Amino acid sequence: MSNDIPHAKPLYNVKNPFIAKLKRAHDLSAPGAPKHTRHYEIDLAGSGLEYVPGDSLAVLPTNDPALVDDTIHALGLTGHEIVNHPKREIPVSLRRALIEGSSLTEVDNKLIKAIVEKTGGETSLAPLAVPEQKEELKKYLYGRFVIDLLLENPSAKFEAQEFVSLLKKLNIRLYSISSSLKAHPEEVHLTVATVKYNTFGRERGGVASTFLADRLTPETPIPVFVNLGKGFRLPDPAEETPVIFCGPGTGIAPFRAFLEERKATNAKGKAWLFFGEVSEKSCYFYKDEFEAYLGDGTLDKLATAWSRDQAEKIYVQHKMLEHSAEFFAWLEQGAIFYVCGDASRMAHDVDKALHTIIEKEGGKTAEEASAYVAALKEAKRYRRDVY
Ligand SMILES: Cc1cc2nc3c(=O)[nH]c(=O)nc-3n(C[C@H](O)[C@H](O)[C@H](O)COP(=O)(O)OP(=O)(O)OC[C@H]3O[C@@H](n4cnc5c(N)ncnc54)[C@H](O)[C@@H]3O)c2cc1C
Ligand SMILES: NC(=O)c1ccc[n+]([C@@H]2O[C@H](COP(=O)([O-])OP(=O)(O)OC[C@H]3O[C@@H](n4cnc5c(N)ncnc54)[C@H](OP(=O)(O)O)[C@@H]3O)[C@@H](O)[C@H]2O)c1
Secondary structure, three states: OHHOOOOOOHHHOOOOEEEEEEEEEEEEEOOOOOEEEEEEEEEEEOOOOOOOEEEEEEEEOOOHHHHHHHHHHOOOOOOOEEEEOOOOEEEHHHHHHHHHHOOOOOOOOHHHHHHHOOOOOOOOOHOOOOHHHHHHHHHHOOOOOHHHHHHOOOOOOOOOHHHHHHOOOOOOEEEEOOOOOOOOOOOEEEEEEEEEEEOOOEEEHHHHHHHHHHHOOOOOOEEEEOOOOOOOOOOOOOOOOEEEEEEEHHHHHHHHHHEEEEEHHOOOOOOOEEEEEEOOOHOOHHHHHHHHHHHOOOOEEEEEEEEEOOOOOHHHHHHHHHOOHHHHHHHHHOEEEEEOOOOOOOOHHHHHHHHHHHHHHHHOHHHHHHHHHHHHHHOEEEEEOOO
């Protein structure tokens, strides 16, 4: 498998990211779709940064300045106070520290402890701030940001530096790369669902996905580096190995990259893509590209599952089961089965469907099907990149 060759030492990392800029972006979901998913093309010119399909891109986002200002206001501070940058050894304004360095959407236990102390225990957090109530605390914090705790506990007052030291550091976010360098030299593409929701009367946004969707201009620095995909790789293009890709939602990202790579390398083995989204009309991401690939032989089969276009849910695993005989035949021919996307429900249900297909079409017991799947994994023919 030629693509399994390890990379040279990466040029960029979390301490030394490449500062990229946005080249182009467009919505993949139509207006009125139940969620917003967007395609981003990021310029890597001059970086020397390399990746292969299956890798992901780490993005170092900044916080929403409006949330930062609201948080500073809730603290009763101005934002001009000088503090240590949470990630670098430099003095900066509190406002800059909160935009660039601290997480305002996750709450550190240190902050909870400080609020309990400063309120003399007169806070709804007090009974939750013990190890036995860990799960209850987690439930309480779900959908709450740092600002909610400040507004709920106005008697807890903080100095600027003290406050910053009670916050978690702002973390990177990973995105599966959705392009091939062979098709787009010096560019990296991403396919990102914008996280937005309303809890406790406040409109909320995911840090990185709204940084990309709402706060990028062509001049905005986007610090990035490549995170190597652990074994999520295509077979050698000269091999006849069939490949089956299952990528509902943003899980499609690495498979768009794989298909671009297959076309650029004239890959020999046959390919089958399962894609699912809520609706064909509003969320058929990369439709024209996939249909063109069917026409030119880059893709041999395409199965789509639109979950909300009819009364009952139709998911990718239903499409796998519908084509179970052929699916099993591809496995018997040595196919590699790749799954990407939601880990919490989809990956589990797709796994269940895989077992069902092997039992039904292979005439196997549940135990034999489990052994078959274990052997697929062992042979690196069942590869998952789920989050
Ligand atoms: C290897 C890998 C590859 C990935 N590839 C992709 C990809 O290609 N495309 C993609 O879009 N994502 C991808 N992700 C997910 C991505 O990394 C981020 O987790 C995602 O974009 C959310 O980040 P965010 O900063 O926008 O949101 P965050 O600021 O991290 O917020 C997300 C958090 O918000 C909270 N939340 C969300 N909805 C609600 C709600 N309704 N009620 C209460 N709380 C809520 C939850 O606590 C959730 O954990 C990938 C992840 C991994 C690990
Ligand atoms: N924490 C969670 O419960 C949860 C769930 C899903 C996604 N997410 C996260 O939300 C982000 C964006 O998700 P996304 O845009 O990639 O799309 P997604 O929410 O995964 O949805 C893509 C498609 O998958 C369908 N789907 C839902 N449950 C499924 C299942 N059990 N099996 C197969 N398909 C299923 C959806 O249908 P319907 O929506 O119509 O059911 C939709 O048609 C990701 O970061 C993902 O991890 C979290």
